[in-house]
Amino acid sequence: MTNKVLFLILLSVLFISATWNWQQTLQKWPAPIQIKTVYASKASFELGRALFYDPILSVDSSISCASCHLSFTAFTHVDHPTSHGIADRIGKRNAPGLFNLAWRQNFHWDGGVTSLTGQAINPLTHPDEMGETLQHILLKLNRHPNYAAFFKRIYKQKQIESWMLLDALQQFTIALVSKDSYYDKVMQGKASFSIQQAKGFALFEQHCNHCHTAPLFYSNRFEINGLVIDTSDLGRYEITGLPADREKFRVPTLRNISYSFPYMHDGRFKSLKEVLRHYGQKLQLNDPQQKDLIAFLKTLTDSTFLTNPRFQYHTLTP
Amino acid sequence: MPLFLFVTFLLSHVTFSQQRAALNWGKIPFELEKQYDINDSIAVRVDQFKFYVQALNEDKQHHIHLIDAAEQESWQWTSPIAPMQIGIQAAIQTAGVFIGELDPINGMYWAWNTGFISVKCVGEVIHTKKETSQKFEYHLGGYQAPFACIKAIPGSGTQLNCDLSLWFKAILHTETQDWLIMQPSEESLAIFELFMASLHYDQ
Numbered sequence: 001m002t003n004k005v006l007f008l009i010l011l012s013v014l015f016i017s018a019t020w021n022w023q024q025t026l027q028k029w030p031a032p033i034q035i036k037t038v039y040a041s042k043a044s045f046e047l048g049r050a051l052f053y054d055p056i057l058s059v060d061s062s063i064s065c066a067s068c069h070l071s072f073t074a075f076t077h078v079d080h081p082t083s084h085g086i087a088d089r090i091g092k093r094n095a096p097g098l099f100n101l102a103w104r105q106n107f108h109w110d111g112g113v114t115s116l117t118g119q120a121i122n123p124l125t126h127p128d129e130m131g132e133t134l135q136h137i138l139l140k141l142n143r144h145p146n147y148a149a150f151f152k153r154i155y156k157q158k159q160i161e162s163w164m165l166l167d168a169l170q171q172f173t174i175a176l177v178s179k180d181s182y183y184d185k186v187m188q189g190k191a192s193f194s195i196q197q198a199k200g201f202a203l204f205e206q207h208c209n210h211c212h213t214a215p216l217f218y219s220n221r222f223e224i225n226g227l228v229i230d231t232s233d234l235g236r237y238e239i240t241g242l243p244a245d246r247e248k249f250r251v252p253t254l255r256n257i258s259y260s261f262p263y264m265h266d267g268r269f270k271s272l273k274e275v276l277r278h279y280g281q282k283l284q285l286n287d288p289q290q291k292d293l294i295a296f297l298k299t300l301t302d303s304t305f306l307t308n309p310r311f312q313y314h315t316l317t318p
Numbered sequence: 319m320p321l322f323l324f325v326t327f328l329l330s331h332v333t334f335s336q337q338r339a340a341l342n343w344g345k346i347p348f349e350l351e352k353q354y355d356i357n358d359s360i361a362v363r364v365d366q367f368k369f370y371v372q373a374l375n376e377d378k379q380h381h382i383h384l385i386d387a388a389e390q391e392s393w394q395w396t397s398p399i400a401p402m403q404i405g406i407q408a409a410i411q412t413a414g415v416f417i418g419e420l421d422p423i424n425g426m427y428w429a430w431n432t433g434f435i436s437v438k439c440v441g442e443v444i445h446t447k448k449e450t451s452q453k454f455e456y457h458l459g460g461y462q463a464p465f466a467c468i469k470a471i472p473g474s475g476t477q478l479n480c481d482l483s484l485w486f487k488a489i490l491h492t493e494t495q496d497w498l499i500m501q502p503s504e505e506s507l508a509i510f511e512l513f514m515a516s517l518h519y520d521q
Contacts (some may be wrong), residue, residue, distance in 0.1 A: 036412075113415025114433075121422050121429045134423050158475040162423055232481075241503055305444060 001195045023253040032102035033064045034116045034174060037203055039167055047147075048172030048314045052179070055138055057124060059132045065169075066125065068161065071311050074256035074302075075099065092232070094267040096252060098262050099178040099305065105220035109265040120169045134162045141165065142169050146316050168245050178255055178305040179215070186299070187215075193299070199289075200296025208285050208293075211251045217300065222248035227264060235265070255300045271298060319367055335476055339385045339393045340520075341367070344483045350387050354483065362486045366439035368426065370419070370434065371471070371478070372407060372500055375400040375515075382419045384426065385441065385461065402478070405436030405468030408461035428459065428501070435459035436467045437513055443490070458510040460502030467480070467502065467510040476520030485516040 050058065056062045069075035075098035093109050107113040113122060124132050141147045141160045141313060151168070185191040185268045204212075213219045222236040222245060229247050236245035249265050263269040269278065276290035285293070305311075322353040341348040353363045366388070374379035383395045406420075409482040411433050416422055430496045444451040458467045471478065489495075489512055496505045 114412035117414030118416065118422075118427070121427065125429055138423075161417075163419050166416055242466060311516075 017223075018092075030103060033105055033169075033220075034102045036174060037117075037167055037170070039154055040171060041154070043293050044168055044171040045175055046153060047150050048168040048170065048277040049311070049314045049318065050150075052171055052172050053313045053315070056144070057132060059136070065120075065229075067186065068123075069098050071313075072306055073097075073176065073259040076256075076260040079133070085144075094260075094262065095264050097256055098173055098174040099106055100253065101176065102215055102217050103220075104218075106250075110239050111222060111250050116168045116174055119168045120166055121209065134165075137165065138162065141175060148317055151251075160288070162186055176305075176311060178302040179238050181255065181302040182299040183296075184302075194291050194295070196295040197299055199284055199293035200294070203285070203293050204296050207279070207285070208254075211252045216253060217255050218253040219251045222250050224248055226278070227268070230266065233266065254297060256302055256306070257297050258301050259306070275277060325370070330344060332444055333399050334396045335399050337371075337383075337395050338477045339371075339395045340477055340479045341385075341387055341393070342479060342481050343485075344481065348387065348482050354486075354487075355446070356490060359393060359445060359447045360490060361446050362441065363445040364368075364445065364482065366438060366440040367482070368385060368424075369404060369437040370426065372403050372405070373397040373400040374403060374470075380410055380415070380420075382410070383420045386424075396425075397482075399474075399517075401474070402471045403468060404471060404517070405459065405513045406434050406461075406465070408468070411461045426459075428457070433460045433462070433502075437510060454497040454508075455500065456508050456509055460501065460514065465502035465504065465507045467507060469510070469514050471514070471517055471519070473519040477520040479518050479520060480495075481516045485513055488512040488515065 006112060050281070052065045052069075055061045055067075057064060059238065070077070077095035096109075100125070101107070101116055104116070105111075105114075107116065107119050108122075110129075111246040113119045121134070124137065125134065138160055141151070151164055152158065153166070155164045157164070182191060186193055211219055211223055211225070224247055227247075234246050236248040237243070239245075252260075257272065261269075261271060263272070263275050269275045272294050276285070276293055279293075280287075280290050333366055335392075344356050347459060348364075349423060350367065351363060351365055353361045355361045364387070366382060368386040368388075371383050379399065379401070381397050382399065384392060386392045410420075415506060416427075420427075420430075420434070426438060427433075437456065438458070439456045440480045442451045442453050442455070460466055461468060492508065492512075497507060499506045
């Protein structure tokens with residue numbers, strides 16, 4: 001009997017401590033979909049962070065994850081319509097920002113990747129990106145005295161295996177949370193919108209929010225937003241093969257949107273002005289309304305996130 | 319204490335058995351990189367052949383095993399006595415689990431089109447009279463309807479027989495021949511169904 005009571009108390013303590021952090025900081029946010037693994041700790045975060053910035057992960061040690069995902073620009077590949085990989089080969093799609101990934105059901109513009117942990121296999125092994133093989137990366141890491149020691153400390157195994165590499169990278173990417181924009185401060189009652197921003201917000205709620213849904217400003221759905229079709233990329237259809245999914249792309253986040261230019265899956269629009277001109281035609285929004293919307297979108301920039309030293313370049317010291 | 323008892327109770331209800339896969343070409347044991355005649359003008363050589371089996375046990379553990387024609391040790395494994403399927407349950411495929419048999423190093427994970435390959439078979443079809451050949455590469459898998467390549471193996475037993483000659487004869491009988499199948503599609507499912515028909519348990 002006493003055992004049972006103790007067990008229940010222990011369970012509730014664990015539960016409360018596990019949920020405390022989210023509840024405190026993310027009021028009204030939905031529950032995350034991607035869950036931290038049992039290896040979540042400061043050490044595994046720092047390991048993932050070092051790996052993220054280390055070109056050891058690419059075949060010719062020329063590029064790291066950060067080459068396409070820069071912290072200062074919300075981890076997008078700014079000013080590149082589609083991303084460069086090794087040997088300057090051009091990828092097919094625009095690199096999205098990396099933040100608030102825990103709430104994503106699936107990843108990439110076509111949703112073809114269903115777990116954050118598994119996502120990293122794509123850039124690591126894609127010939128147009130880092131062009132490596134997992135075998136060879138593991139060989140390099142196992143030979144590297146620093147990495148070998150850090151992995152062993154966290155994962156308690158002599159040899160580094162692929163799941164550990166993927167887990168470590170995910171410890172870093174899942175921790176990239178952006179929720180401190182001017183918009184958030186307004187929502188918390190700590191700031192207020194200008195008249196133009198307020199008008200933009202009202203237009204946003206009317207025309208955009210059902211796809212780019214607050215507070216994440218994305219939804220885990222695939223939609224057509226009226227772009228002129230380019231048949232070289234059929235989006236969701238390339239994953240499901242279902243005719244109804246032709247030319248559908250996932251709804252991207254609009255947080256930190258000022259930094260993720262050029263816009264859309266293929267980076268076809270260079271500025272928010274061009275994006276709004278596109279939506280203006282579809283949704284009958286006049287010029288001042290388009291400007292109001294842009295003013296609102298700019299309140300979604302989170303400079304605390306963009307300049308957070310915890311997310312910047314880092315190497316491991318033994 | 320009660321938890322401990324509960325766990326032992328559960329464990330005592332999972333019974334394991336030794337499983338074996340017998341890979342054959344007709345009546346003879348199948349070998350990789352060996353040329354087999356289908357008829358007097360067509361032959362087949364397989365260079366790579368692997369597939370996943372999963373035991374669907376209720377203990378919530380992942381009883382997944384990869385059979386690789388190139389690794390003789392993989393032809394035997396222990397598994398709970400439970401219904402068996404080819405391919406891996408969708409819930410596991412999307413959970414981001416990459417440990418053990420699911421290590422992407424095995425070359426059975428689709429990076430750009432997520433999911434695990436259920437059956438991988440690579441080789442050449444040789445036209446012996448014309449002295450020409452056609453490379454084929456089948457990556458049959460995926461977990462999403464309507465093209466998911468995951469199916470229960472009919473029957474039960476401890477020796478799973480796979481007759482590759484049956485499979486290839488059936489493939490060469492089909493009308494449209496797509497030799498490079500690397501993602502889920504109608505064709506991939508059709509070839510997978512033919513593979514399923516080449517499997518049976520010894521009674």
